[in-house]
Amino acid sequence: MRLVVLISGEGRNLQALIDACAEGRIGGRIARVISSRAEAPGLARAVAAGIPAHCLPHERYPDRERFDQDLAAAIDEARPGAVLLAGFMRILTPAFVEHFQGRLLNIHPSLLPKYPGLHTHRRVLEAGDQEHGATVHFVTSDLDGGPLIVRGAIPVRPDDTERRLAERVMVEVEQKIYPRAAAWFAAGRLALVAGRACLDGRALEAPVTLTGAGGT
Ligand code: GRF
Secondary structure (H helix, E strand, O other), X not given: OEEEEEXXXXXXXXXXXXXXXXXXXXXXXXXXXXXXXXXXXXXXXXHHOOOOEEEOOHHHOOOHHHHHHHHHHHHHHOOOOEEEEOOOOOOOOXXXXXXXXXXXXXEEOOOOOOOOOXXXXXXXXXXXXXXXXXXXXXXXXXXXXXXXXXXXXXXOOOOOOHHHHHHHHHHHHHHHHHHHHHHHHHOOOXXXXXXXXXXXXXXXXXXXXXXXXXXX
């Protein structure tokens, strides 16, 4: 399956997807990477992997609609079976989401439905939560609210800072669960059916929880 990955920053999730494709853990290849920021370090990761990398600087656009139209066109050119948002820091228009519905996935650094939006690590620490993690979900027009696919959790440590916690969520959870969800999708095991995430033909009552490297 051809994949398009959208980024705005470091691209560590992108790197995990690149590695998983290279190692055959995802039955697909990344056909194009698109960044909303010219200075996104993730672009260099795409280039290093020989993946065509494009930049669509959002500040050059007068409005969200025009940006999303060009973005959709740049994605469609690559004819992807799936579009993976990986730290793509843009709110998408309903028309864009509708166009890619069912093949648009996102990773969010919280145990959704807790903490949609920004600054999730800080909010978890402020709330005194015992655990934290990340979630992959289908994208709908509901911000960080689409059907959940897979989650991974880690304990919050007493000495965690926002930075330390973010790092552990990235390395121990995000970089593991996103390649896994992408692999399911590329293999035709995962789909959005009647507004619900289905894995192996069954609607998920709750997101799959991944612990360690094994599992589904
Ligand atoms: C990740 O924490 C992702 O979940 C969030 O933004 C961050 C992007 O990091 N949406 P990277 O660009 O993948 O390194």
